[in-house]
Amino acid sequence: MNTPADPFLDPLATPFNDPGLPQGSRLRVGAGAGRSNQLAERYALRIQQGLAAPGSRLPSVRECARQHGVSPSTVVAAYDQLQARGLVEARSQRGFFVRAPRRTEEGSAPRALAQRSPPVDATALIRGMFATASDRPGPGSGLLPPDWLDATLLQRALRRACSQADVGLRYGEPAGDPDLRQQLSQRLADLGIDAAPRQIVTTTGATHALDIIARAWLQPGDAVLIDEPGWAVEFARLSALGMRLLPVPRGPLGPDLAAMAQLAALHRPKLYVTVSVLHNPTGCSLPLAAAHQVLRLAEAHDFAIVEDDTYAWFAPNHAPRLAALDGLRRTIYVSGFSKILAPNWRVGYLAAPEAWVDRLIDTKMISSLTTPALTEQAVAWCLEQGLLRRHAERVQDRLDTARSGTMRLAEQAGCRPVTPPRGLFGWIDTGLDTDRLAELLLDEGWLLAPGSLFLAVRRPSPFMRINFATSQDPRFWRAFEAARIALQR
Known part of the structure; x- marks a missing residue:
């Protein structure tokens, strides 16, 4: 196993306080766990929660190093840990891929990982809907914001x-x-x-x-x-x-x-x-x-x-x-x-x-x-x-306003609508692999709904579903543009 390198000494490392890095992607300087351990735990948690489906590819070593502001050798050490734990596998000349769940002695998958590929995609978004750790609205959510409802x-x-x-x-x-x-x-x-x-x-x-x-x-x-x-x-x-x-x-x-x-x-x-x-x-x-x-x-x-x-x-x-x-x-x-x-x-x-x-x-x-x-x-x-009808009319009026504002922000960020904006959801073309985009923005607390989530057989997609009611925060679109620049490098 490679020894984790100190990014302040490694000339290939990106400084941790690089302002060009998305905030949530940076690892913690001076944390009790080494940076390779932090990175390994971040990916392990994502795999165990079903947010990375079996067969999906991890970022390349250099891309991961750039995303998280560490040296390539730190990434290699983290990937080695994941491989030792049976969570990923290395494929020659192709990179590192999430492994299918291990089987227990009884022949069934461990409880935390016992998901087949289609449910993994579905439950990933549902878990995000139930999560309360982030105070940020989820652009990929399927729900109205709580303050839109009539308690x-x-x-x-x-x-x-x-x-x-x-x-x-x-x-x-x-x-x-x-x-x-x-x-x-x-x-x-x-x-x-x-x-x-x-x-x-x-x-x-x-x-x-x-x-x-x-x-x-x-x-x-x-x-x-x-x-x-x-x-x-x-x-x-x-x-x-x-x-x-x-x-x-x-x-x-x-x-x-x-x-x-x-x-x-x-x-x-x-x-x-x-x-x-x-x-x-x-x-x-x-x-x-x-x-x-x-x-x-x-x-x-x-x-x-x-x-x-x-x-x-x-x-x-x-x-x-x-x-x-x-x-x-x-x-x-x-x-x-x-x-x-x-x-x-x-x-x-x-x-x-x-x-x-x-x-x-x-x-x-x-x-x-x-x-x-x-x-x-x-x-x-x-x-x-007639109270529900009147409540629905108020929500529709509010949604009409949110829809126009959200689409203006999306177009300013370089996206375009694939279909005419209607109802609660927008289907937009980002010009990027939205699986990679979702992974990067998840580090910052933004839940996305990438296009692959809506396909019967998972495959890369540049499309993304946004919730008009929860995508009005300019902070999200700034984070989106920063992530897009990082992915295009």
Whole structure:
């Protein structure tokens, strides 16, 4: 093993107080642990937390030395430590790569590293969403900032629900709270979707609804059409259930219909899972003509459609929904309230053809028995009183202002929009490998959502998803420009 060099003595080292270095990338001068140990621990923690996927390449020795302001020999010593711990492997003439998790004597991966490649990508961003160490907003976050939410409304709704004499003292109805399902039936009517309360099943968030549908409809090995780019959590969940993913390229005008038709003819998929309105990550909505063609393909090839309308409260009611055009014949509609009310209010729902409902309720009961009546009654009251609608209108107005300001900052930083800015998210072209960009900015406390996160098979991408509500801080864009210069050297 090479001996760590002192950067103040090594002529190849960059001084630790070099003002050109991003602040979070510098190691600590005079720290108890040697600089090679500090660097090794930084990368080890990132690998163990799933923020660096198996097979991903570490920066070259000289690039890492430049990023962190140390000598190349210090980097070599750190990489040697990581290799000795089984976290990375050296490949001749190619560099150092993150190793797949080691197997224990029982034949399973250690708990902290027991992730397959698709879930690694998905859970990396989720872990960042849950992290509280940084006080900086996360440009890659999928949530509204806390100060955009109406805490007073939530408190009033909970007090109202708690005033009911028997609330929470017994299991709720398997299909969900009757008052909420009645309100949801009216909400769907406003979107042009005719769904009686008996066609609606409440869930613990929209993600739970998607999981119920997959478990009720699919068997391991079944083929599922998905949008690409699309949401990594859905890729990871379907992969974990043993499904074969069929990525359909998604652009500003919707899915590539020719590719969808070809995939459907070859693989006979059971489902197509899509976000038709304010698609994540591009922000695009499905044009009416494309929606009609998607339904024709579903009819011709006999697959069902799962329409994830998670961002419905950021979109106009008249936006074309597949479930409205289809009349809930072969479409299952999914939505929820976590994005607009509060992340921890895990209230979601699905609306399905009446003949399919019992099957979905049975699957719900097996997975969770029932859903919490307290929060469901609180949401029902917010809908009934019109308070949620008014809150959503205020958020939309605020988001319109944030969107224009964020895009101005992004364009000044050298980025350009890939798709027209709409809704909560922007899909922008940075001109860089955004995996490397995300790694560098993570050191400074900025959570990014690189383009590779939204691909069914991970590969480098210059695209990045930004949250308009959490990307307005000029400090981030200054850090972005500094990181871009560092990567271009």
